[in-house]
Amino acid sequence: MIQQQTILKVSDNSGAKTVRCIRVLGGFRKKYAKLGDNIIVSVQQLRNKSKKTSKVKKGEVYKALIIRTKVPHKKKDGSQIWFGENSVVLVNKQENPVSTRIIGPLPKLLKKKKFQKFISMSSGLI
Amino acid sequence: MIRRDGRPIWLGTSKAYGLTVQRKKAAKLVWTQAWRRLHKKGISETASKKRTRRVGKVQRAVVGASLEDIKKKAAQKSEIRKDAKEAAIKELKDRKAANKAKSGGAKGKVAKPHTFQKVPKHMGGAGKRAGTQR
Numbered sequence: 001m002i003q004q005q006t007i008l009k010v011s012d013n014s015g016a017k018t019v020r021c022i023r024v025l026g027g028f029r030k031k032y033a034k035l036g037d038n039i040i041v042s043v044q045q046l047r048n049k050s051k052k053t054s055k056v057k058k059g060e061v062y063k064a065l066i067i068r069t070k071v072p073h074k075k076k077d078g079s080q081i082w083f084g085e086n087s088v089v090l091v092n093k094q095e096n097p098v099s100t101r102i103i104g105p106l107p108k109l110l111k112k113k114k115f116q117k118f119i120s121m122s123s124g125l126i
Numbered sequence: 127m128i129r130r131d132g133r134p135i136w137l138g139t140s141k142a143y144g145l146t147v148q149r150k151k152a153a154k155l156v157w158t159q160a161w162r163r164l165h166k167k168g169i170s171e172t173a174s175k176k177r178t179r180r181v182g183k184v185q186r187a188v189v190g191a192s193l194e195d196i197k198k199k200a201a202q203k204s205e206i207r208k209d210a211k212e213a214a215i216k217e218l219k220d221r222k223a224a225n226k227a228k229s230g231g232a233k234g235k236v237a238k239p240h241t242f243q244k245v246p247k248h249m250g251g252a253g254k255r256a257g258t259q260r
Contacts, residue, residue, distance in 0.1 A: 011130070068128075083128045084135075105132040126132055 001071050002033040007044065008088040011067060012099035012121075015054020017045040019064060019088060035073045036109050037066050038095065041088065055098055056090065063095065064088040065118065067106055081107055081126075089118060097121065 002008065002021055010016040019041035024033045033039050041064045043056050056062065068083035075081070090098040095114075102122035110118065111125055119125065128134045137143045145155070152160040162168060187193040 068130075081128065083130075085130060087130075104130050105128070123132060126128060126134075 002037075002039060002066060002069065002086060003031055006086065008041070008064070008066075008086045010090060011087045011103045012089045012097070013050070013101045013103075014056050014090045014099040015046050015050045016043045016056050016090060017047045019062070019090070020044050021064075022061070025063075033066055034071070035066055035069050035107055038091070039064050039066065039088075041090070062098065063091045063093060065091050065095070065115075067102070067110070067118075068104075073107065073109060083107075 003024060004021055006021040008019055008021065010019055021033070021039045022042050023040040024030050025038045025040065026033070041062055043058050043060050043062065046054050046056070046058055065088065066086075067089055068085055068087035070082055070084070070086055072080035072082040087104075089102055092098055097117055100121065102118060104122065105124045105126040106115075106119060106122045108125045127137065135146065137146060152158045153164050155161055185193060185196060187196070
């Protein structure tokens, strides 16, 4: 349940460390975003090591794809999956990834043609 | 719950959950299994039981044959085999001698296989080239 003002971690090598959600996309007055949704974010912190080589700057506005949430995602067979953090991958206006690598696995929910690029960048599906 | 590195964690109680969120190490908390393994608590009883002596091969009697019969047969086999071998060799030798005595020189020549004229390697060059078509 990601909403405006939610601070999320960034799980790719774009250079950003944390971002803040500024808008939930996908409907009129849509309040919450969940796994697999797109949101608009503003970059809050950069990673220390890659401050010079980062692809993004502090304060820039990007679209982002939510890849991990603490709130459980319920599957049709009754099982649930949840992660230890709320995490995001930065994405451009055409919903293509800004970075070249994703840290950690993606949920199987994202096993769709649309997310093929993200799956190939990550360490796998879980 | 799945951690950032992709490894799932199963937590039973809120006590355990609270401590994992604080990133405490299980090996440092005295009541945990990890600590007990590290400090070798409660292992000595289970470890000592494992040694048992292996029983050697025991020959048992079967319905058809008693123990003595089995043992006899086992002992016999090596002798029989030896005798059989010797007998066979003897037979061969006798046969060979008999053949030689019968035919003499003629049969011996026919029996020999056709041998090729072996040309030494360094002289065979010219002959080879003439024979092959490239």
